[in-house]
Amino acid sequence: KAGVTQTPRYLIKTRGQQVTLSCSPISGHRSVSWYQQTPGQGLQFLFEYFSETQRNKGNFPGRFSGRQFSNSRSEMNVSTLELGDSALYLCASSSYLTPYEQYFGPGTRLTVT
């Protein structure tokens, strides 16, 4: 069974631009969570989607948004990029059968210049 995939793996953007990151969960997994990882703040929860509905949201500004499609694939969008948005963005998927286990993707490294 294929793991969680994230595209692109690396991204360089300029301040003020917007970016969209994609996450494809493990087949059959309906929950997708997003995390931001930075050296200063560590790993922080962004949001979680289940069956196309946002179930939980972390403490991030409204510039960070996401959505989930009917096939459980998820995207997150960051508008008006700031230098501080440079980070590794990780997504994780889980199944209702084993909700305590989250499987992470390799991440997207976003650099804002």
Added chain:
Amino acid sequence: AQTVTQSQPEMSVQEAETVTLSCTYDTSESDYYLFWYKQPPSRQMILVIRQEAYKQQNATENRFSVNFQKAAKSFSLKISDSQLGDAAMYFCAYRIQGAQKLVFGQGTRLTINP
């Protein structure tokens, strides 16, 4: 608010020896899960071991075991017979039952010396 604290930013151990990574957490919840994740240089976060708070027995997965002290809110990871492939960042994480949000500690960088 739930918090997770890892007091050891870095640890090192000789190959084949045993090392213990510390983690404490703060919560007012009674039903929750605790996890140790490993993140090697490849960046892929890998689940090492999990512990359900309602279970008194400490979890074990091959060379990895935990010491779960619920009253003290302590959750340490012991790695026995350390191998070079164990070198990575280790994150302690907490999740309340019914939610997917993980709260992570700041991580401990583990180095294995040959």
